Amino acid sequence: MVGAGPAGLVLALQLARAGVDITLLESSLSYKRSFRGESMQPDTVSIFKELGILDDLLEHGCLETHRMMLTERGKSLLTINYTKVPYRHKYVMDIPQPVLLSALLKRLETYANCKIIRGATCDELLWSDNTVSGVSYRLHDEKEPRVLRARVVVGADGRYSKIRDLGKIEWKKHQAARDVLWFKVPLPADAPENTARIMIDGANHLILLPTFPDYYRAGVNIPKGGFMALRREGIESFYQLVDGIDAGFGKHVREHVRNWNDIHLLDIFTTTAPQWGREGLLLIGDAAHTVTPLLGQGVNLAIQDAITLAPMLVSGLEKNSVDISLFKAFQAKRQADVDFVVNLQQRQEKLLGAHTPMQQFLRRVNYCALNQFTFIQRKINNRIAYRRQLQLQLFQEGG
Ligand SMILES: Cc1cc2nc3c(=O)[nH]c(=O)nc-3n(C[C@H](O)[C@H](O)[C@H](O)COP(=O)(O)OP(=O)(O)OC[C@H]3O[C@@H](n4cnc5c(N)ncnc54)[C@H](O)[C@@H]3O)c2cc1C
Numbered sequence: 001m002v003g004a005g006p007a008g009l010v011l012a013l014q015l016a017r018a019g020v021d022i023t024l025l026e027s028s029l030s031y032k033r034s035f036r037g038e039s040m041q042p043d044t045v046s047i048f049k050e051l052g053i054l055d056d057l058l059e060h061g062c063l064e065t066h067r068m069m070l071t072e073r074g075k076s077l078l079t080i081n082y083t084k085v086p087y088r089h090k091y092v093m094d095i096p097q098p099v100l101l102s103a104l105l106k107r108l109e110t111y112a113n114c115k116i117i118r119g120a121t122c123d124e125l126l127w128s129d130n131t132v133s134g135v136s137y138r139l140h141d142e143k144e145p146r147v148l149r150a151r152v153v154v155g156a157d158g159r160y161s162k163i164r165d166l167g168k169i170e171w172k173k174h175q176a177a178r179d180v181l182w183f184k185v186p187l188p189a190d191a192p193e194n195t196a197r198i199m200i201d202g203a204n205h206l207i208l209l210p211t212f213p214d215y216y217r218a219g220v221n222i223p224k225g226g227f228m229a230l231r232r233e234g235i236e237s238f239y240q241l242v243d244g245i246d247a248g249f250g251k252h253v254r255e256h257v258r259n260w261n262d263i264h265l266l267d268i269f270t271t272t273a274p275q276w277g278r279e280g281l282l283l284i285g286d287a288a289h290t291v292t293p294l295l296g297q298g299v300n301l302a303i304q305d306a307i308t309l310a311p312m313l314v315s316g317l318e319k320n321s322v323d324i325s326l327f328k329a330f331q332a333k334r335q336a337d338v339d340f341v342v343n344l345q346q347r348q349e350k351l352l353g354a355h356t357p358m359q360q361f362l363r364r365v366n367y368c369a370l371n372q373f374t375f376i377q378r379k380i381n382n383r384i385a386y387r388r389q390l391q392l393q394l395f396q397e398g399g
Contacts, residue, residue, distance in 0.1 A: 007285025008156030014310030016111035039296035132280030161287035277327035
């Protein structure tokens, strides 16, 4: 397996538990990564419970997001409350990704049938005719490549997947109209409790996500490819961009974001692949379907891929029938969820980017209607936040 992010680690853990022999290659030596998936959907929290890592995460500490508020020039248009549902896990958990990955790794290390190799970058696939039969990788401190043969190679190597290209898997990149500049600031004293916020003004918006232990992870949109031009204008142009959306928050940002080193550019795009695999090779998580960070869905989709795939692979390996038809059956099980998220995100991208007064008027009508008709909110959330708990009937005890 290539890549020990959320998808690779969860799949490895489930396979190791079932007694499958696995080697997990991960290029990074440490999990020092920020501005990655940190908001975990309620369904993902239910999976943490099942994997036996929820207590570790709670012991480390996390933040709970109970609602999302969307405002336009200070006026509230939409509030979505995550807690008014009967499910067992009903908050979005904010946890640093390194903490999550370390908790998964700790469990995985207890299985002798799983070998984890850090500092190992996969740079070639091995082929037998048209079938992938293993990988070649380099250790960070060695020049000569090493070779590893496998019955199945799983590419869980993220949004810039090299395995996808090495495996000659057809894919397309769909650029959003915007990029996002991410930064962190302490939670302001007047921040509403347990609340994620979207502030919009014209075609600009700010996304504020409560972040452990007491920060906002904040994102402001810029036009696609516009970062270098903004940088050349100087940091004042960044401050003015934020001021223009919310002057109060802008003042806070001036105090805490000192220079461009505190700001991280995120290229926003989606990828789609008609086939997630070929004989001997399967992609999962971001490698198969990168989504945008809107609505915090990437980790959820990646982990659900792993949870869905594990029993299918175990049974296929037992029957000695791991082939393209199993990979197609896996994709068929997951595609609708991925498509739902991508379509929803594309609609939100359009609404957030509304340029003309008419588009902005229609956006107001859209969000006000969604605010009014809570059954529509419920329908969407039952799909992207509680689908698994609904299917498994994981209702609140005593509720
Ligand atoms: C700025 C930002 C914010 C985000 N916020 C959220 C959020 O709040 N909630 C959410 O759900 N999602 C969010 N996402 C998306 C989320 O981070 C991803 O969807 C998720 O991490 C995908 O998991 P993965 O395991 O598929 O890939 P990754 O997490 O990308 O893991 C891939 C792993 O493969 C390793 N690797 C890569 N190439 C090789 C190679 N050749 N050889 C060996 N190893 C390799 C990498 O080092 C990495 O550890 C965000 C993403 C970004 C960029």
